[in-house]
Amino acid sequence: MPAPPLPTPLLPTPPLAAPLLALDDLRVTFATRQGPVEALRGVTLAVAPGETLGLVGESGSGKSVTAFAAARLLDRAGRIAGGRIRFRGGDVTRLSAADLRAAHGAAIGMIFQNPRAALNPIRTVGRQLADVLRAGGLSGAAARRRALESLEAVRIRDAVRRLDAYPHELSGGMCQRVMIALALAGAPALLIADEPTTGLDVTTQKTVMDLVARLIAERGMAMILITHDLGLAAQYCGRIAVMEAGRLVEEGAPDALFAAPRHPYTRRLVAASPTPTSTLDALVPEAPRAVPLAPRPRPAPGTPPLLEVQGLGKRFAGAVAVEDVSFSLREGESLGLVGESGSGKSTTSRMICRLLDASAGEILFEGGSIGGIPARDFHRSPHRRAIQIVFQDPTDSLNPRFSAFESIAHPLRRLTDLRGAALHGRVVESAERAGLGLGLLERFPHQLSGGQKARVGIARAIAVRPRLLVLDEPTAALDVSVQAGVLRLLDDLRRQDGLAFLFVSHDLNVVRMMCERTIVLQGGRVVEAGPSAELFRAPRTAYTRELLAAIPHFRPGVPREAVAGAGSVA
Incomplete structure (x- = not known):
């Protein structure tokens, strides 16, 4: 019941x-x-x-x-x-x-911050729960029965089967439930x-x-x-x-x-x-903008789309991840892509960046087809420089053996002819535009804060002067004040360079501030799309209303x- x-x-x-x-x-x-x-x-x-x-x-x-x-x-x-x-x-x-x-x-029980890192990857969920229960004096059979009860208490579906699953076989939300079960197992x-x-x-x-x-x-x-x-x-x-x-x-x-x-x-x-009701400037009122506030770029009527996606689809081992997704994005426009984990947001963004091959559909950039170029060969395409991505985790996306300078310089060496003083000057310029102090350029990722690493990732993406920036949860792991500064930095860069943004996020308040239009994905399909102000004010689908109602805010x-x-x- x-x-x-x-x-x-x-x-x-x-x-x-x-x-x-x-x-x-x-x-x-x-x-x-x-x-x-x-x-x-x-x-x-x-x-x-x-x-x-x-x-x-x-x-x-x-x-x-x-x-x-x-x-x-x-x-x-x-x-x-x-x-x-x-x-x-x-x-x-x-x-x-x-x-x-x-x-x-x-x-005292503890739920740790990163469930995948806290769980033992080579022991099944049931064995990890049994370890905790045996420490409390239960026998093997009794510990397994109590482990099953613990999984059922945290509402894990098919708990009997999950007992013998390894952490990598579970979703992020399910791993978090296992962590809760472990924390509460000893009452x-x-x-x-x-x-x-x-x-x-x-x-x-x-x-x-x-x-x-x-x-x-x-x-x-x-x-x-x-x-x-x-x-x-x-x-x-x-x-x-x-x-x-x-x-x-x-x-x-x-x-x-x-x-x-x-x-x-x-x-x-x-x-x-x-x-x-927040605005970007209201988030950081004590820090004036580095440059005078320019209006966000608006494409002229009749301007062809910079990016056009038609009937995009992706299957993994027969399972549907994305199906029949279509949209367009004009120069200087910011488009939000929102939905739950598993809705297809990141898969869609990676296909557009040509880090994944699509199973169906077409991707057009500047009027030409890029969807047919295999992902493994896209680094040779002239479009590689024009489409850049800022990844969700700034720590995992930076090479731990590269200094901040080398991380920013790496795409310049691969995608441009800049060398010597010209390359050094572009790295310095990109770091300054990303708000990264020049004294930090010789530091390695472990010597930088989360906000500083996020700025290295942004500087690396803008160094080659792209036209489309794909932002995959760029501030998900940042504190609110650091997030506010990074969001305003991105908005400044967009105003200055006329960049187009594909903004992937599960933070709907951030999407509302950053994007003129929003697309809502569920189960790999588009369930709602439209101007952000209208979609947030009067969502048409029950799923979008559920997403908005779930936002915790004060x-x-x-x-x-x-x-x-x-x-x-x-």
Whole structure:
């Protein structure tokens, strides 16, 4: 029998009992080659039984370090330099290694940020769950039965078959559910969810978070939700703590905190978070544009499309990934491509970039057919230079052995005749246009922040002066303030160069700001298309309405109940 629908948002009861977890003046340092670095600087906070606390802030603010310190999971370089961690009244900072092993799972469960990286790739899901349950004293057969019950509890379809599946055989959303099952298998009193929905589309995100919230409520557990998504925190947390540079700077109920933030850092976070009414300039009000604001380029009436896609299709081992997709894109125009994971967005963009061969249909660029050129040979085509892509993960898309300079120079060496001083000048020019400091050009990817790596990827794409830029989730892994700066940078480049954008994203608020038109994909097919303003205001299909309603966001000054009831459509 299906579970009753969960009210959205879930409003946990305010803390009334003694704290389940209490941090008192917690200080953590990490040993580096340059000496010790302070990661936490006197953090004091508490979580009561049954409470859901949100920890928000940018990367490097100390959110994850706070959680890992509380669970005593710091790596060897990390050290608790001062303060106390009390769990159920006992001082966790003084537990032995054996006591810590007993505490993990039975007292504190953890959902890690990247489920595919956290799961063991060479052990089946069932064995990984059984490992946790055996540590709690269950026998082999009993552990397998309980493992099956754990998968069924997180609503995994065909749970019996999934027990013997490996992580690579599961979707991202399903891997996240397995992580939840692992975290809850030992019936912990406290669940720590560290960015549990990063990289998930909005409907999968809502499904996962509703599931976690329901299980938390049913089991009377407490939860710490770590996120840089203020809308997610506002929707699922009864109290929010804001962290900056290892310090707790503000704390309170989400309605009051977001409606009238007291600390300048909180105000910047709120301003940088996209909402259904945001503008690009409003996201970064303190930073003027580098160049005077020029109007977005508009193609003259009758101008032929720069890109035309006709009946595009793709099958993998007989399974349909994309079917009968058609659209056109004019010079200087930005077209959004949205939908859930598995809807065909990235497959479509990769066929257009000629990184994948199509199974059916035609791709025309500047009036000529490029769909018939095999993907393996497209690097020899003169169109390779005109069509560039910015990938979703800035870390995985950069060669770890290349400095930032070499990453930007690589396509110039392959696709242009520039050499010597001319090549060096183009790299410097591209870095400056992408907002990348010239002092960073000699650094390698591991020496750069997420935002800096994203700018290297953009500089690399624009260095060859393309006409079409395919942006595949270019800001999905970035903090809201870094995202705001990158989005405005992209908009500036488009205005200056007349670039056309194919903008692939599951963040519909970002697409609304960046794109004149939007295409909605479901199951590899186009279900709705039209001007972005009209589509977002009055979506025609139930699927588009579902996508919009699933966006977690806050409206300062508006009660969360009203936001949840209206959805993003309002």
